[in-house]
Amino acid sequence: MSQQGKKPHRPEHCRALTPTGWDRARGRVGSQVEALFAITHAHALAKTGQIPQALSGVERAHAALATGADDDVPFWALVWGPHAATVHSRSAKVFETLGDQSSSARSYATAAASRSGTTYARTTALDLVAQAEQQAKQGSIEQACTTWGWAIDTMAGVRSTRTLKAVRSLRSDLRRYRARGVRYRRRAR
Structure with missing residues (x-):
């Protein structure tokens, strides 16, 4: 809901949703899925001007992504495609929101390279x-x-x-x- 809530440009509502999702997911899902929740939270933090917390959220998402490479992932967590690509794409959006064009461009490139074929x-x-x-x-x-x-x-x-x-x-x-x-x-x- 938080990711979709960013589309009508109401980040304050997204910011309210993400801690709840993050708190409920942590420890109950694999690291790959935790990475998705963490990066969604980081994006909401960036949209509401909480820069240090947003950057910490990006680091937390990437750490979870790195530790959970062999996790079983539920079908609902694959809605945006491969986890690594989604986390990198959302990281790019965080950096873009914060005005870090260089990091944003690199993250978008990594996201694009993390998806295979024409799927x-x-x-x-x-x-x-x-x-x-x-x-x-x-x-x-x-x-x-x-x-x-x-x-x-x-x-x-x-x-x-x-x-x-x-x-x-x-x-x-x-x-x-x-x-x-x-x-x-x-x-x-």
Whole structure:
């Protein structure tokens, strides 16, 4: 509920939900699932401006992820795909919220690389688009263009509102670099 609650931009409600989920899950689920609860909590903390606690939450999530590699995972915890990819993607969102574009870009890249094959093409493409946006904000335009290219390639055959929105955002972001010869319009179409 907390992850979905961030979509209408009401982080104060998300912040109220995550400690309850975290407290109820801790010690009752495997480390992989605890990592999901911990990173959701960290994201809510970041959204409400609690920076040191958010960063501690990211560390806690990554520690849980590292210790639970062989855990059995219930089906409901796989809704966002592989745990490592989800934790890295959510970590990227924490860093993005905190304005750490470099860490955010690295985490999005790790998330995208943690998903295999075409099974998670939409989610992988969205992580790549977010990575490219963070790279562009850092001024790494060539790197961002390469990442956007991978995102477009990954989106081939994917039909979703979020990927359509991502392509529109990509086209808008690239407009200001048109003078430098950046041409992704045809590929984006």
